[in-house]
Amino acid sequence: MRLAGNARFAALPSLLANRGGVLKPRDFDPINIIISSLNIYLRKKEVGALPQSAVNSADKPLLAVLKGERRDPPPIWMMRQAGRYLPEYRALRADKGGFLDLVYDTDAAAEITLQPLRRFPELDGAILFSDILIVPFAIGQNLSFVAGEGPRLTPVMADARIRDLEPHMQRLQPIYETVKRVKAELSPQTTFLGFAGSPWTVATYMIAGQGSREQAEARRLAYADPGKLDAILDLIAMVTVDYLSGQIDAGVDAVQLFDSWSGSLAPAQFERFVIARTAWIADQLRQRHPDTPIIGFPRGAGGKLGAYAREAGIDAIGIDETADPAWVHRELPENMPVQGNLDPLALIAGGAELHRAVRRVLDAFSERPHIFNLGHGIQQDTPLAHVEELMRQVKGGE
Numbered sequence: 001m002r003l004a005g006n007a008r009f010a011a012l013p014s015l016l017a018n019r020g021g022v023l024k025p026r027d028f029d030p031i032n033i034i035i036s037s038l039n040i041y042l043r044k045k046e047v048g049a050l051p052q053s054a055v056n057s058a059d060k061p062l063l064a065v066l067k068g069e070r071r072d073p074p075p076i077w078m079m080r081q082a083g084r085y086l087p088e089y090r091a092l093r094a095d096k097g098g099f100l101d102l103v104y105d106t107d108a109a110a111e112i113t114l115q116p117l118r119r120f121p122e123l124d125g126a127i128l129f130s131d132i133l134i135v136p137f138a139i140g141q142n143l144s145f146v147a148g149e150g151p152r153l154t155p156v157m158a159d160a161r162i163r164d165l166e167p168h169m170q171r172l173q174p175i176y177e178t179v180k181r182v183k184a185e186l187s188p189q190t191t192f193l194g195f196a197g198s199p200w201t202v203a204t205y206m207i208a209g210q211g212s213r214e215q216a217e218a219r220r221l222a223y224a225d226p227g228k229l230d231a232i233l234d235l236i237a238m239v240t241v242d243y244l245s246g247q248i249d250a251g252v253d254a255v256q257l258f259d260s261w262s263g264s265l266a267p268a269q270f271e272r273f274v275i276a277r278t279a280w281i282a283d284q285l286r287q288r289h290p291d292t293p294i295i296g297f298p299r300g301a302g303g304k305l306g307a308y309a310r311e312a313g314i315d316a317i318g319i320d321e322t323a324d325p326a327w328v329h330r331e332l333p334e335n336m337p338v339q340g341n342l343d344p345l346a347l348i349a350g351g352a353e354l355h356r357a358v359r360r361v362l363d364a365f366s367e368r369p370h371i372f373n374l375g376h377g378i379q380q381d382t383p384l385a386h387v388e389e390l391m392r393q394v395k396g397g398e
């Protein structure tokens with residue numbers, strides 16, 4: 001049997017050219033193992049024995065789009081999809097205690113990672129259940145989450161002498177265990193996403209010791225002592241490369257860098273503290289894991305999105321809800337995969353408004369690799385029925 005002309009295996013003619021274009025399944029070398037399995041595939045296809053889903057069992061639509069393919073309908077996942085809008089999350093959290101207890105309980109963290117996929121089988125991606133503040137915890141800050149208020153980190157980095165910190169890199173190990181556990185349970189079609197915060201966003205918490213209005217403390221440091229901020233960012237960046245690399249070794253298919261506060265910087269600072277650091281991380285990761293796509297999410301970058309897309313070394317870009325999808329499509333490099341950007345509040349609203357907002361996103365990105373997502377994390381008071389509506393519209397083409 002000759003394979004020439006079978007469009008499914010575009011790479012194969014070059015392999016076959018060396019072999020006279022004829023399959024020789026009895027030869028025993030690696031190429032022939034591939035060829036034998038192709039023969040089995042083709043034979044089954046001829047008699048129509050295998051359903052398409054079985055044939056494509058290793059196909060991960062979200063990963064394919066991250067690598068530059070277009071898919072219709074687009075793959076979908078939601079930022080912060082594992083969390084408080086799910087009653088099953090709230091139940092497990094009440095049972096186990098605090099948020100960090102959940103992150104460090106490998107069974108619970110794996111279960112929470114899988115919860116949204118059980119409820120919404122249309123999801124194409126699972127995101128590891130953890131937090132961006134695990135990195136400062138590993139660097140040596142104390143981390144706690146105060147109910148109703150958010151994270152607390154001590155000592156505050158603006159005062160601390162960096163050389164006095166005592167890193168606890170073993171604090172990252174349980175997260176890799178969670179990755180392995182989830183990986184063993186995921187369907188082969190689901191893309192598994194790891195993540196970390198970008199140095200700038202993580203630094204805003206490390207420097208203020210908590211979430212801060214307009215990230216004022218870190219931005220002041222950017223003017224008062226940029227060299228010190230550089231040192232903090234370099235430290236975070238180094239640990240982040242190790243952390244993401246560990247997640248990839250443990251089994252994630254792609255990683256996302258959350259830069260939730262990149263929008264608060266002036267343009268020259270954005271270049272130095274956001275783009276340069278992201279590019280360094282991307283470069284280091286690519287040396288270790290050349291095939292693992294990196295998604296950058298520079299929330300609030302606005303007019304600086306184009307520069308970020310071109311210079312930050314990432315493979316795909318997450319867009320927040322304030323960017324007009326049609327403008328984004330015109331502004332960004334032609335085939336760069338885009339992820340986003342439904343307003344999380346449209347998802348709370350539901351009904352005709354939601355339908356229109358989803359349509360706008362789908363239409364704007366129909367000509368490029370697109371991953372459907374929200375422009376920021378799903379909010380706690382989002383009705384589950386509206387998420388179901390969203391899944392139906394994106395996957396059912398309504």
Ligand code: CP3
Pocket residue numbers: 078079080081082083084093099127128129130131132133145149150151195211258260377
């Ligand atoms: O996306 C997911 O489902 C995976 C898990 C995930 C969490 N946080 C779990 C979490 C991810 C990817 C994050 C990212 C994160 N964490 C960011 C960047 C994205 C964003 O939303 O901007 C930031 C800035 C943080 C830091 C953080 N974690 C804050 C400020 C808070 C408190 C405020 C809040 O949203 O509750 C957290 C806590 C947190 N991280 C929760 C969850 C599910 C809530 C914990 C709880 O009370 O049960």
